[in-house]
Amino acid sequence: MLWSLLKAFVVGGAICAIGEVLVLKTKLTPARILVGYIVAGVILSALGLYAPLAEFAGAGATVPLTGFGHALTNGVKKAVQEIGFMGAFTGGLTSTAAGIAAAVFFGSLAALVFKPKAK
Amino acid sequence: MFDKNAKPSPQRQRQLDRYKQLVERMSPNSDMGQGLLRAFWVGGSICCFGQFLQEAGKMWLGMNNTAASTFCSTVLVLLTALLTGIGIWDKIGQYAGAGAFVPITGFANAMVSPAIEFKREGLVLGLGAKLFTIAGPVLVWGISASVVVGIIYAIWPW
Numbered sequence: 001m002l003w004s005l006l007k008a009f010v011v012g013g014a015i016c017a018i019g020e021v022l023v024l025k026t027k028l029t030p031a032r033i034l035v036g037y038i039v040a041g042v043i044l045s046a047l048g049l050y051a052p053l054a055e056f057a058g059a060g061a062t063v064p065l066t067g068f069g070h071a072l073t074n075g076v077k078k079a080v081q082e083i084g085f086m087g088a089f090t091g092g093l094t095s096t097a098a099g100i101a102a103a104v105f106f107g108s109l110a111a112l113v114f115k116p117k118a119k
Numbered sequence: 120m121f122d123k124n125a126k127p128s129p130q131r132q133r134q135l136d137r138y139k140q141l142v143e144r145m146s147p148n149s150d151m152g153q154g155l156l157r158a159f160w161v162g163g164s165i166c167c168f169g170q171f172l173q174e175a176g177k178m179w180l181g182m183n184n185t186a187a188s189t190f191c192s193t194v195l196v197l198l199t200a201l202l203t204g205i206g207i208w209d210k211i212g213q214y215a216g217a218g219a220f221v222p223i224t225g226f227a228n229a230m231v232s233p234a235i236e237f238k239r240e241g242l243v244l245g246l247g248a249k250l251f252t253i254a255g256p257v258l259v260w261g262i263s264a265s266v267v268v269g270i271i272y273a274i275w276p277w
Contacts, residue, residue: 001174005167012166012222013159019217020158024151030220031253034229037221038261046268048277059169059191063222064162065257072261076269080276088269092262098189099196100258103227104250106200111234111246114204 004058011053011060034065041069071095154216161215165222169195192223199227204235229253 022033044050050070054061061067075095079087093100127135169191176187202208208228212219219225230250237249251258 004174005170008170009163009167012169013163013218015166016162016215016218016221017155017159019162019221020154021151023217024154030217030225031229031256033217034220034225034253034257035260038257039264042261042264042268046272057166059173059188060163060166062188063166063169063191063195065221065223065226068223068226069261069264072265073268076265077272080269080273085270085273088266088273091269092265099192099223099226102193102196103230103254106197107227107230107234107250108246110200110204110231111238111250114235116235116238117206 007057008060008063011057012063013060015061015064015066037065038069038072041066042073043069045070045073068096068099071099157215158218158221161211161218162221163218165195165218165224169222195223196227199224200231203228203231208232226254226257229257 019033019037022028022036023030028036041050044066050061050066050073054067054070062070072092072095075093076088076091079091079094081087083090126132172191172194173187176182176190177184180190182190199208202211208219208224209232212225212228220228229252233249233252234246237245239245240249
C-alpha cells in the first residue's frame with residue numbers, strides 16, 4: 001500500500017506541477033487550464049496513452065482533472081461497445097455521474113450553509 | 120537639491136539597465152522553483168490521500184474498484200466544499216496554486232466558492248447559476264470532446 005501511495009504522490013504532484021508551469025509561464029487563467037486539462041485527458045485517453053498511467057499511478061492519475069477526461073472517454077468507449085452509436089451520448093456522463101452529482105449536491109449544500117465572507 | 124525627474128547620466132543609466140536585466144533574470148526563476156515545489160507537494164498529497172481513500176474503501180469497506188474510486192472523489196469533493204465554506208481552502212489555493220486547483224478539489228472549489236458569494240442574489244439565479252461559473256465550461260468542453268471521441272469510436276473502433 002505504501003508503494004501505491006508513493007506512486008500516486010509523485011505522479012499526481014507532477015501533473016499539478018505542469019499546471020503550475022502553465023500558470024507561471026503563460027497568461028492562462030485557472031479556468032482555461034482546467035478546460036485544457038479535461039480536454040487533454042479526453043484526447044490522451046482516446047489515444048490510449050492515459051490508461052497505462054492510470055494503471056500505474058491509481059489516484060495520482062485519476063484525481064487530477066485529466067483523470068476526469070479519462071473517465072469520460074472510458075465511459076463513452078464502453079457504452080459504444082455495449083449499445084452502439086448512441087453510446088457516444090450516454091457513456092461520458094454515466095461514468096462521471098458520481099463526481100458531478102457529488103460536486104453539485106455538496107456544493108449547493110455548502111453554499112446554503114456557509115455565509116459569504118464580509119469584504 | 121536632488122532632482123528626481125532629472126535624467127540619469129548615461130553611465131548611471133547603463134547601471135540601472137543592467138540591474139533591471141539582472142532582476143528579470145533572477146526573480147522568475149526563484150518564484151518558479153518555489154511555485155513548482157508547492158504545487159508538487161500539495162497536489163501530490165491530495166492524490167496520495169485519494170489513493171489512501173480508495174485502498175481504504177477496498178480493504179475495510181468491501182468496495183469494488185468502481186465504488187472505491189467513486190468514494191474517493193466524493194470524499195475529496197465533500198472535504199473541499201467544507202474547507203471552502205469555512206474559508207481555509209482560499210489559503211491552500213493561494214499557497215499551492217495549481218496543486219490545489221488541478222485535482223478534483225479545484226473543480227469542487229470552483230463550484231462552491233462563487234455559489235456562496237452570489238447566494239444573496241437568490242437561490243435560483245444566484246446559487247444555482249453561479250455553481251457552474253467555472254464548472255460549466257469544464258463540463259461543456261469535456262463532454263463535447265468525449266462525444267466526438269465516442270462518435271469516432273462508433274465509426275472506427277480501434
